[in-house]
Amino acid sequence: MSDQQVDQAKRTWLIASGCAGAVGGLATAVPFVSTFTPSERAKAAGASVEVDISALKPGEKITVEWRGKPVWVVRRTPEQLEALKALSAEMADPDSVRTAYPTPEYARNTPRSIKPEYLVVIGICTHLGCSPSDKFQAGPQPSLPDDWKGGFLCPCHGSTFDLAGRVFKNKPAPDNLEVPPHMYLSDTSILIGEDKKA
Known part of the structure; x- marks a missing residue:
């Protein structure tokens, strides 16, 4: 295995895990932030x-x-x-x-x-x-x-x-x-x- 292949695999893994983390964080943040807006009943x-x-x-x-x-x-x-x-x-x-x-x-x-x-x-x-x-x-x-x-x-x-x-x-x-x-x-x-x- 060459150094170039190892670095490419790490890079791909970091990009994929970073994207998955960002999607997961966004999916968690949207419902949390929406709780700060008043409901229609409260309005x-x-x-x-x-x-x-x-x-x-x-x-x-x-x-x-x-x-x-x-x-x-x-x-x-x-x-x-x-x-x-x-x-x-x-x-x-x-x-x-x-x-x-x-x-x-x-x-x-x-x-x-x-x-x-x-x-x-x-x-x-x-x-x-x-x-x-x-x-x-x-x-x-x-x-x-x-x-x-x-x-x-x-x-x-x-x-x-x-x-x-x-x-x-x-x-x-x-x-x-x-x-x-x-x-x-x-x-x-x-x-x-x-x-x-x-």
Whole structure:
């Protein structure tokens, strides 16, 4: 055997094993790297949600899911809107200026909304994450004051919120219900998750 034949055999072996290693490494890397991209389900969970509010009557609420959280859209009656003005003195943060849950600029008003008639909030209590119950009916009720004007009651620890999602003073919840970014696409459609046009 000559030196030339031995070197050629080694060279062929090195090239073949190098190619096989590269193909094997690539075959292993592709599935590994693809795990870093979000699944279609994850993309959908974080995407904006369009809500049709055309069938929502005054005094009613609908719930949609956005980013795994319940988002409430409440259509308030003129009486409920009028009652909000009288409640400001009883609220812990009537102007939504606390920064734990930053309120969009367009919702820093008494009704906490773009259009006063519609309230859009995340339906999770800011105390420990329970979901408050609807208590839209005004008047005395169990676990509520006799002069109740309507709103939400957290069943876990008794925090109460008015129909603008503002928390009453001296309650366990530290902040108002969170207002998600949203905008109106039309008079009957809201896009939750984006507020570029607001």
